[in-house]
Amino acid sequence: MVKLKNYNVVLKHFVLLLTFTSLISCAEKKYTVTRIEGKQIAITAQNSEQTQIENFIKPYRDRIDKDLSLVLSNAPETLDKSGEWQTPMGNFLSDITFEKSNVIFQLREKKSIDICLLNHGGIRTIISKGDVTARNAYEIMPFENSAFVIGLKEEQIMEMVNYIITEKKPHPLKGLTFTIDKDNQPKNILVDGKALHSNKIYYVVTSDYLVNGGDNMLFFKKGVEKYDLDYKLRNIIIDYFKENKVITANKDIRISKEP
Amino acid sequence: MKRRDFIQKTAVSSAFLGLGGLSLSSFNTLNTKHLTVLHTNDVHSYIDPFPANHPRNPNMGGVARRAALIESIRKENPNVLLLDAGDIFQGTPYFNYYGGELEFKLMSMMQYDLATIGNHDFDNGIDGLFTQLPNAGFEFVSANYDFKNTIMNGHVKPYKIIDKNGIKVGVFGLGIGLDGLVDKKNYKETVYNDPLTVAKDMSRILKHEKKCDLVICLSHLGYQYKNEPDKICDTKLATLTQDIDLIIGGHTHTFLDKPTVIKNALGNDVLVNQVGCYGINLGRIDFYFEDTKSVTSKGKSIVV
Numbered sequence: 001m002v003k004l005k006n007y008n009v010v011l012k013h014f015v016l017l018l019t020f021t022s023l024i025s026c027a028e029k030k031y032t033v034t035r036i037e038g039k040q041i042a043i044t045a046q047n048s049e050q051t052q053i054e055n056f057i058k059p060y061r062d063r064i065d066k067d068l069s070l071v072l073s074n075a076p077e078t079l080d081k082s083g084e085w086q087t088p089m090g091n092f093l094s095d096i097t098f099e100k101s102n103v104i105f106q107l108r109e110k111k112s113i114d115i116c117l118l119n120h121g122g123i124r125t126i127i128s129k130g131d132v133t134a135r136n137a138y139e140i141m142p143f144e145n146s147a148f149v150i151g152l153k154e155e156q157i158m159e160m161v162n163y164i165i166t167e168k169k170p171h172p173l174k175g176l177t178f179t180i181d182k183d184n185q186p187k188n189i190l191v192d193g194k195a196l197h198s199n200k201i202y203y204v205v206t207s208d209y210l211v212n213g214g215d216n217m218l219f220f221k222k223g224v225e226k227y228d229l230d231y232k233l234r235n236i237i238i239d240y241f242k243e244n245k246v247i248t249a250n251k252d253i254r255i256s257k258e259p
Numbered sequence: 260m261k262r263r264d265f266i267q268k269t270a271v272s273s274a275f276l277g278l279g280g281l282s283l284s285s286f287n288t289l290n291t292k293h294l295t296v297l298h299t300n301d302v303h304s305y306i307d308p309f310p311a312n313h314p315r316n317p318n319m320g321g322v323a324r325r326a327a328l329i330e331s332i333r334k335e336n337p338n339v340l341l342l343d344a345g346d347i348f349q350g351t352p353y354f355n356y357y358g359g360e361l362e363f364k365l366m367s368m369m370q371y372d373l374a375t376i377g378n379h380d381f382d383n384g385i386d387g388l389f390t391q392l393p394n395a396g397f398e399f400v401s402a403n404y405d406f407k408n409t410i411m412n413g414h415v416k417p418y419k420i421i422d423k424n425g426i427k428v429g430v431f432g433l434g435i436g437l438d439g440l441v442d443k444k445n446y447k448e449t450v451y452n453d454p455l456t457v458a459k460d461m462s463r464i465l466k467h468e469k470k471c472d473l474v475i476c477l478s479h480l481g482y483q484y485k486n487e488p489d490k491i492c493d494t495k496l497a498t499l500t501q502d503i504d505l506i507i508g509g510h511t512h513t514f515l516d517k518p519t520v521i522k523n524a525l526g527n528d529v530l531v532n533q534v535g536c537y538g539i540n541l542g543r544i545d546f547y548f549e550d551t552k553s554v555t556s557k558g559k560s561i562v563v
Contacts, residue, residue, distance in 0.1 A: 006521075029550060029551060030470070030472065030550075030551040031292060031472040032472075032548060032550075033545055033548055033559050034471075034548065034549045034554065034559050034560045035545075035547040035560045035561075035562070036544065036559060036562065036563075037544070037547075037561075038517065038518035038519075038542075038544045038545075038561070038563040039518075039543050039563070040517070040532075040534050040540045040542055041540060041541045042319070043308075043321060043325055043539060043541060044324075044379075045318040046559055047324035047325075047328050048324070048327045049321070049323035049327055050324075050327040051323075052368070053323040053368060054323040055307060056368065057307075057322065057323065057361065057365070060356075060361050061306075064353065067352075080314075119563045126314070126315075126348060128312065128313060128314050129314070130312065138351065142304075142349050142351065142354065142355060144355075144382075165450070208442075212443065212444070213439055214440070214442065215439065215440075247381065
């Protein structure tokens with residue numbers, strides 16, 4: 001027994017010694033990169049699925065599917081996000097946001113919306129040709145943003161025009177039209193086909209994200225009136241899908257550029 | 260009593276045997292080591308593959324497939340570092356319904372090591388991010404967001420040093436400017452510090468003070484901004500710093516044909532990579548190391 005105990009001690013020391021030597025050697029060791037190989041692996045239907053993960057996702061998916069898979073409408077053509085100054089998706093979203101918000105604004109405030117301006121980056125996906133579901137609305141507008149109406153003076157409308165020209169992005173725009181001339185200056189600035197007036201307040205429907213300075217649309221912060229429509233942008237899309245069996249984008253030119 | 264002694268002894272000697280076995284196997288490969296860095300960015304709550312009729316990405320992506328792919332790579336080389344460059348949240352109803360719970364749980368199942376924080380990870384407010392932390396079996400790094408005066412205080416480290424089979428890897432995170440991008444009511448008192456200054460500090464600390472063999476920057480700054488040449492981005496960061504070996508980026512949803520190789524401030528090569536978005540691709544960078552003392556040739560070969 002005693003002998004065995006001693007053996008144990010020796011053993012323990014030996015283990016300690018080994019640990020220390022390997023620790024010391026690790027601490028001293030430095031490694032140098034001699035070769036790097038980099039690539040990207042596409043994840044496609046060729047990849048097998050891990051069953052454990054798939055089974056884990058299923059109950060989460062089933063609950064959502066029950067709500068969102070119902071076909072609400074149909075798009076005869078794909079509405080995409082491509083275009084230099086306006087896009088099919090941008091025209092569609094600004095038109096329906098204008099239209100549906102205006103109904104509420106007229107009822108509640110007895111005033112009419114003049115312009116709708118949203119942000120191009122806020123359109124998260126396109127509407128593919130074929131069946132349209134509530135799921136599409138979630139994918140287009142996943143954010144929990146809602147519609148706000150801001151009253152702007154002529155100077156802020158000018159700031160808006162200059163912002164759009166400087167940013168060079170096809171932000172969704174309805175109600176305001178203008179031309180960019182050869183020197184990159186705006187001309188023919190019209191709201192509902194009429195020239196700007198210095199004594200008029202222009203009611204612009206947009207999202208709370210942009211009202212709070214999102215995408216640096218700082219002209220919204222200079223608004224003289226502000227109304228929360230308490231209507232989520234996503235619900236505007238879902239309501240429109242429910243009421244319109246065919247989804248198409250208007251193709252009218254809102255911003256034109258002189259060559 | 261005797262029985263207990265016996266059990267103790269057996270335990271000790273088998274531990275010894277185990278250790279002996281371990282050291283033997285590591286001694287075998289002491290001079291060359293292989294680390295595989297796998298990465299994603301801007302997955303945006305895309306958990307299911309795109310439908311077969313999607314005009315842009317038909318049948319692409321899907322977490323269950325990504326998990327199987329990662330598992331097969333781990334079988335090939337167990338020294339895997341799995342990273343995400345932010346914007347885990349927002350983009351499908353999974354986020355609207357469950358607030359990021361499923362995203363974090365699945366990343367934990369796939370054994371992600373680290374992630375950085377993207378602007379959309381604030382979409383349910385900083386409180387929404389905090390609420391989901393118990394579902395994340397991985398950690399967050401961000402060196403230029405100061406969370407001191409927020410609920411996230413203490414839950415995000417500037418960097419983490421991970422030992423992978425004797426290779427010391429330092430990973431630090433960088434986040435994009437929040438003002439004008441994220442609603443102030445969502446990011447609250449999070450302070451954004453200049454990423455370039457922070458990156459210079461971090462890479463010096465990790466490479467020289469902490470003596471890391473490899474320094475990785477996990478960035479949500481964006482790959483490049485052609486309309487805003489002065490804006491800080493991953494390619495600029497690569498040029499203006501030293502001591503970073505790899506920048507894994509996000510935010511701009513940039514699809515690259517292959518990782519970009521850029522010369523840093525000292526004229527050494529830095530790899531910058533980003534793999535688009537929505538879990539359509541997995542980035543893979545393999546690093547082969549040799550014991551510094553036995554390295555004969557100068558420089559390294561980069562195959563991209």
